[in-house]
Each structure stands twice: as C-alpha cells, then as structure tokens.
Amino acid sequence: MTSHEVSRHALVFGASGLVGRHLVLTLAEAGADVTVAVRTAASGARVERWLTEHGLSRSIRTTIVDFDAPEIIAGGPAALSSVTEIHNCAGSYRFGMNAQEARTANVGIVEKVMDFAEGLPHLQRVVHVSGYRVGGQDPATVPWSDDHRTALYKELGAYEASKVESDAIFQARAFERGIPWTIVNPSSVIGDSVTGESDQHIGLATTIEQMWNGTAAALPGDETTFLPVVTVDYLAAFMSAAAIDPDAAGKAYWILDDATPPLADLLTHVGRHLGAGVPRVRMPVGVIKAAPAVDHQGRSGDAHLHVGRSLSDRLRRRAGLQTRHPDARCAGVSRTVGRPPGRAPIRRRHD
C-alpha cells in the first residue's frame, strides 16, 4: 500500500444505491477511509448491513446529507476536512418524473456537491456518475437559457434531460472553481459479475421481468440496436482507480462491455435462459426512446464516446483492472433480475 492510499479518505454521496454500495465496498477493500453521505439514518444502517453481509470487516463512517439545507452536511466542509476524494453516485434514476422533480434531484445535487467540494482543503478529485447517453456535454453552454432547457426537457424527457444538464453543470462548476474532476459514463448497469446481485428493476431489467411474467408482447429494438451493459463491480473498481489516477483528472470515461450483443439477441438469449416465452414481435427503437437504448447506426456524439472508451481501456490497463464482464447473453442480465417478485431465485444454467 502506498502512502497515498493510506491517507485516502473518500466521501460517497448516494452510497445506499446500486452503484454507491459497490463503490463503498471497493474503496474500503482498497484501504481507503470511507464516509458515506446518506439522507437518512435508516439508509446508512442499510448500507452498513449490506457491507457486513458482503464481508467488509473494517468500519466506515456515516454522515447525514440534506440537499435542501443551506449547509448540506452539518458543520460544512470543515467537518470533513480530511476528505481527499468525493464520489457522486446520488441521483434520481427514474423514468416518469416531471422536469422540476428531475432537476431538483439530479441538477441540484451536482450543484450542491460541487459547492461543498470547493471548501475541502485536501480534495484531489470529484468523480461524478453521469451516463452513457448523457455524458460529453459542453460546459461552455452553461448557463442555459430557459428556452433551451424547456426544449431539451421536452425532447429528451425529464430524467435524461436532467442528466444532460447536470453533466454540463458539473464540468462548468469544476472549471470555474478549479476542482479536479473525473466523469464516468456507464452504460446500463447490471448486477455483480460473480453473484449477479442487483436490486434495480428499471430499464433493461423491466423488459426481462416482463418476459419472465409473460407480459412482454414485443421485444424492443432489433439486430442494429446496441444497448451495452456493464457490471456494477467493474464500474466500482474503475471509479476507485480513476479517483487516484493523476491522468484521469479532467477526463470523461465511457464504461461498457463492448461484447454486449445486439439488444434483440441479448433479450432472446436471456428469455431462453430463463425458460420464458420470447416474443417474436419487435418494437421499433423509436417507440422505446424513453429507455436507455442506443442505435448503433449513428448518433451525434459518437466521436467523443469513441475517445472516452479508448481512454477507459488505457486507465483499465494502468490500474491493472481485470475485465470482469460475464457473457451478458446468459449471465449478467438474467442474473440482474435475480429474483423476480414472488418467484424462486434464477438458477445459473451456464455454471
């Protein structure tokens, strides 16, 4: 362990979420002191229980965050002055929110985390989880006009637009205040690469649940629709490494399993793996725009996505990270569902 690692103190917002929990475990196992910032004591207790169940023997600290308070953490940055890195995994990952709800959650959190970060004397990095379809925004466009914002929220829907806006604002505040930053843009995050554990039933998992329940009338996308996935533990390991990699300062990384098959192929294999009926009807990708799917045939922004992916590969090699992507067709995605409501846990046929 280097002296840098000994003095590492990570503050994790959104620590009770899917990404946050795995990240806290990874950071603590890497030897970092970890403080989790959660909105309620009950949330903190859930994180601690989960960490114990997952074999963590060292203790972590918990602090309560109130994003609506003038000082989001009691005592302000002075109360956590030894923090060397912040990870922002907090956000509302939900579809169906209205614009104000989504903005308050996703944009508001970023603004307040960056305000807090500015006051930390030993801060070396803020790592922010943006997203595969929303990353790569131009901070020079901030502040947005009301017209631009209204149009974008209408076009993209509240969740995605709030993530786009927060990506731009995160970078703008970082530049303005000289805060060292790194952004990770994960694709659809699935469960743990070994156990498949995930409690998230949104996006891809929703379609898989519908297949399992026999309520899926059609499969979204076709052979040209690419909806890459990434396991949550791989993402956590990447974030932990990026936070202390000097070369990762001021960079955005796209994190995905390149070998994810086309969406239709993926869902067909998962359906068969589950022993569920696989609908023959395909739904055009336009109809499923609200879900985080990407058409391989050309989106604007693919150039920086390509650069971000090759940067990710370089960081992965520097940090010695294993590519622990399971075969998404028969492993990761079906195991993401884990246990559809009221059903027995899924058996892993490939083992």
Ligand SMILES: NC(=O)c1ccc[n+]([C@@H]2O[C@H](COP(=O)([O-])OP(=O)(O)OC[C@H]3O[C@@H](n4cnc5c(N)ncnc54)[C@H](OP(=O)(O)O)[C@@H]3O)[C@@H](O)[C@H]2O)c1
């Ligand atoms: N999961 C994916 O597939 C995926 C893909 C791309 C990007 N992302 C992004 O990654 C980040 C983390 O995602 P996740 O999957 O870990 O989400 P998650 O499981 O829903 O966890 C998010 C955490 O943020 C906090 N939170 C939720 N709503 C909040 C609100 N309105 N105000 C303040 N805090 C709130 C909660 O922590 P406390 O209640 O303990 O405070 C919650 O545990 C999000 O920004 C998401 O957009 C996720």
